[in-house]
Amino acid sequence: MSTTTILSIVLVLAVVAYVLGRTTAKRRAAASGTRLHSREGYYGSFALLWTIIPSLVLLAVWLLVSPAVIDTAVRDSFPEHVKAETQATQGLAMGMVDSIARGLRRLDEQEMTRVTAGFSALRPVLASKGVALAGDGEDYMIDAAIQLNGWSDASRLWMTICVIGLALAGLLYAVWRIRPEVRARNSVERAVLVALIGASAIAILTTIGIVLSMLSETISFFRSVPAMEFFFGTVWDPRFAATVGTTSSDGQFGLIPLLAGTVYIAFVAMLFAVPIGLFAATYLAEYAGPKFRAFAKPLIEVLAGIPTIVYGFFALVTVGPFLRDLSADISGIVTGNATSFIQAQSVLTAGLVMGIMLIPFVSSLSDDIITAVPRAMRDGSLGLGATRSETMRKVILPAALPGIVGALLLTASRAIGETMIVVLAAGVAARLTINPFEPMTTVTVKIVNQLTGDLEFNSPQTLVAFALGLTLFFITLGLNIYALYIVRKYREQYE
Structure with a gap:
């Protein structure tokens, strides 16, 4: 049966x-x-x-x-x-x-x-x-x-x-x-309580399972590659030494270029998405009429439903060539030599397109948080003679700040974990530079690269993906802890 x-x-x-x-x-x-x-x-x-x-x-x-x-x-x-x-x-x-x-x-x-x-x-x-x-x-x-x-x-x-x-x-x-x-009710409610506790424990157990699964392979990686070389190395070149005539695997596994690219691209994306998203949320929550809000908010949220590979194609086909040609035109006007100083695949391209993708995360979440501020606080401020802009700046935004920090944290986590946009818009070159017009890559891109292909699963070239994943996990955990500190600090102030 x-x-x-x-x-x-x-x-x-x-x-x-x-x-x-x-x-x-x-x-x-x-x-x-x-x-x-x-x-x-x-x-x-x-x-x-x-x-x-x-x-x-x-x-x-x-x-x-x-x-x-x-x-x-x-x-x-x-x-x-x-x-x-x-x-x-x-x-x-x-x-x-x-x-x-x-x-x-x-x-x-x-x-x-x-x-x-x-x-x-x-x-x-x-x-x-x-x-x-x-x-x-x-x-x-x-x-x-x-x-x-x-x-x-x-x-x-x-x-x-x-x-x-x-x-x-x-x-x-x-x-x-x-x-x-x-006492049937007591027995049933006790069973429901156990089920709820089990459902709540799934997230914790899943997190523990993820950490343990990555930790064991990470330990195997650090048996072959020193931790200091990984965390403080400035060159990423996980090649096979067999290509240079030896029999053991070799390479340089410096994390710094990947971490710098991850933070740099995420920073550019947040620099673009946060102001636009917050301004859009402020307008929709406090100034827009009901008809415009009912039309504009769903339209903005459509951006969140577009697959990231589509954003990658948009960056590769439209945004990257546009920035390259625009820089060539500017260079031609200023110097007389039409040389492009912005590459089609660059930090700027990936950051701009990723920022467009992140706008609905910031806008929609912040809008919901702002509208959740009690109406009495608005009325009290306006009743004391404050203007709508003063009420927004000095009353509503401070009261909604813990929730907005949470929204920005979610947005930052989304930016740090993005892969497809970076592959198509910023390339896979692991380099250390502060020039936003040149290509860089991120940790997530290299995780995908190291786990695909014909490499043996017990080689350092493959095991480094687990070390990268565990590092990214602890970075995100640190962001969560810091955001929790900020949320609790301001929540105590305004509750």
């Missing part, structure tokens, strides 16, 4: 449990002449939870554990000469066994009789069923595939019996437990 069918049966039993819980509570209260402690719906939910939670937990555990157990059992059935091979070789053999097992499920009884003839006879049979094997196998793989199918079928059967049986047992137990004096 498929997992979807099992889930459907469990859900049907849960609905039945809910109905039985309600009717049982009502009937037993009427028979005993006492009032129910909780409403009827809580008794139904009590029975539903006892039916669905244990069975779904068992199903999830079974689906997670059984593949590993079956995989281990199949590997144990391999011949001794295969067990003596490396884990990678055994993994390839197990992949072939999986392919054969899937193919065997498509064969009828007559075709299954040809399986014993060996792998050479099996291949054309599977090919006739549309199953292509990606290599030459051995005869032992057929027996392993048959065992794999048998154990998988047995596991599926027992999973179906146990999960549905546990759901029925939970249903019967819950109905038996229902009495007028049972």
Whole structure:
């Protein structure tokens, strides 16, 4: 029985449990002449939870554990000469066994009789069923595939019996437990509280998992490359030393050029997006009429829905050539020599286009924060004789400052993590310069570069991507902590 069918049966039993819980509570209260402690719906939910939670937990555990157990059992059935091979070789053999097992499920009884003839006879049979094997196998793989199918079928059967049986047992137990004096509401609310705590913990556990997954690979990287060379190096050249006649990997993994490019491009983008976004938010929140606001705000927010690759194309095809040609015209007018001093791929190009992309983040979030300031503060300021601009500058903006800082933090994080715009608008050259008219690159671009291609996963050229990712994580964490400090400081002042 498929997992979807099992889930459907469990859900049907849960609905039945809910109905039985309600009717049982009502009937037993009427028979005993006492009032129910909780409403009827809580008794139904009590029975539903006892039916669905244990069975779904068992199903999830079974689906997670059984593949590993079956995989281990199949590997144990391999011949001794295969067990003596490396884990990678055994993994390839197990992949072939999986392919054969899937193919065997498509064969009828007559075709299954040809399986014993060996792998050479099996291949054309599977090919006739549309199953292509990606290599030459051995005869032992057929027996392993048959065992794999048998154990998988047995596991599926027992999973179906146990999960549905546990759901029925939970249903019967819950109905038996229902009495007028049972505190069903407390039990249901306790279960909901546990679910809410679990949902809240997902973000924390996800963050911990991300850090741990990057930390282990980062430690492996620093075993090959000194940390001081990485954090304070000014040259990024993660080449293979094999290209210069040696056998070990070599290169220069200086973080400074990448970090400088990340901060520089994000700064230019914020320099462009923050004033325009805040001015737009101020106008829409305090000065614009209802009709114009209803038209303009959704139109600005459309910018946030455009894919970043489209912005990259816009920078590559339009903005970059425009700035290059404009600089050539200016140079021709000033010096008489039409030489472009702005390259098509540059920090300025990437910053301008990224700033356009960030405008709706600043504008929309700041607009919502400004409009959330209590109306009494506006009326009080205007009543004391302040103008609308004075009210905006001295009352509303200070009161909304914690929220605006949060909006700017979100915008800065978005700018730091951008990749596609930088690739197309600023290039991939890791250089250290203060000239905004020249190309630079960012940490995220190099993470993508180092994780793509034919490099081995255990080489420093690949592992450096995890060191870059962990560094970027802690930079963002530092921004969050500082922003939290600012938010709390001004929140205490205006609350």
